[in-house]
Amino acid sequence: TGLSRPQRILKAVQKNAKKGDPQSVIAAIDHYCRHKEWAMNVGDDKGLILDSVVMEVNPSSALELGTYCGYSTVRIARLLPAGSTLITVEFNPHCAVIARQIIAYAGLQDKVKLMEGPSGDLIPKIKEQFGITSFDFVFLDHWKDRYVPDTKLLEECGLLRKGSVLLADNVICPGAPEYLEYVRNNPRYETRYFPSNLEYTKVEDGLEKSVFLG
Numbered sequence: 001t002g003l004s005r006p007q008r009i010l011k012a013v014q015k016n017a018k019k020g021d022p023q024s025v026i027a028a029i030d031h032y033c034r035h036k037e038w039a040m041n042v043g044d045d046k047g048l049i050l051d052s053v054v055m056e057v058n059p060s061s062a063l064e065l066g067t068y069c070g071y072s073t074v075r076i077a078r079l080l081p082a083g084s085t086l087i088t089v090e091f092n093p094h095c096a097v098i099a100r101q102i103i104a105y106a107g108l109q110d111k112v113k114l115m116e117g118p119s120g121d122l123i124p125k126i127k128e129q130f131g132i133t134s135f136d137f138v139f140l141d142h143w144k145d146r147y148v149p150d151t152k153l154l155e156e157c158g159l160l161r162k163g164s165v166l167l168a169d170n171v172i173c174p175g176a177p178e179y180l181e182y183v184r185n186n187p188r189y190e191t192r193y194f195p196s197n198l199e200y201t202k203v204e205d206g207l208e209k210s211v212f213l214g
């Protein structure tokens with residue numbers, strides 16, 4: 001009946017943001033999702049932690065698992081140096097259609113490659129398709145029970161190098177217990193928890209930053 005939530009988010013961007021201005025796109029989504037209807041964007045509180053990690057890594061090659069509407073795609077891509085690429089993976093075609101429009105509205109389409117399909121199928125194709133040797137930065141924000149299998153897949157495909165940084169959303173809420181277990185008890189990762197709160201709420205959540213040691 002009527003518009004989907006992603007469509008309503010896109011409308012809020014088109015109505016309240018300035019074309020080509022990523023900051024205004026981020027602000028429009030945050031305002032809509034805080035005051036009109038909640039949505040599972042990483043949000044403004046955790047977004048500040050995401051920004052600081054992206055700025056610290058200053059990645060030439062970045063990967064995002066779980067585009068949804070493209071909110072964190074815009075947050076990451078707006079900080080990338082010229083010539084860098086963010087690959088974002090989304091298997092819901094309706095979300096992909098909306099995300100492409102929000103990324104383009106922000107003027108970031110030249111930095112972002114949206115791959116449509118399940119991460120498990122697409123990750124093994126990234127090297128040959130994009131000529132990427134490894135990722136400097138990976139943002140995990142898709143189904144929480146897929147964080148571990150996809151991290152293992154990235155390792156197996158040789159897409160992580162000494163110093164690659166993984167940043168995982170929602171390790172407290174909804175929670176990714178197997179992932180925390182994996183990175184915290186694995187000598188190949190140096191891991192640290194950044195406490196924050198679930199997007200647009202006072203509920204505890206946070207991001208886990210894990211450096212691959214090779």
Ligand SMILES: CCCNc1ncnc2c1ncn2[C@@H]1O[C@H](/C=C/CNC(=O)c2cc(-c3ccc(F)cc3)cc(O)c2O)[C@@H](O)[C@H]1O
Binds near residue numbers: 042173
């Ligand atoms: C084959 C499945 C794994 N591979 C995948 N490959 C590509 N895209 C995938 C994907 N899994 C999921 N996706 C996509 O990522 C998105 C899913 C994200 C899942 N995120 C959450 O469930 C989530 C949920 C909450 C949440 C928190 C509290 C609450 F009460 C209700 C929800 C908060 C968050 O920040 C979240 O990220 C969708 O767009 C989906 O189509």
Ligand SMILES: [Mg+2]
Binds near residue numbers: 040041141170
């Ligand atoms: Mg999330």
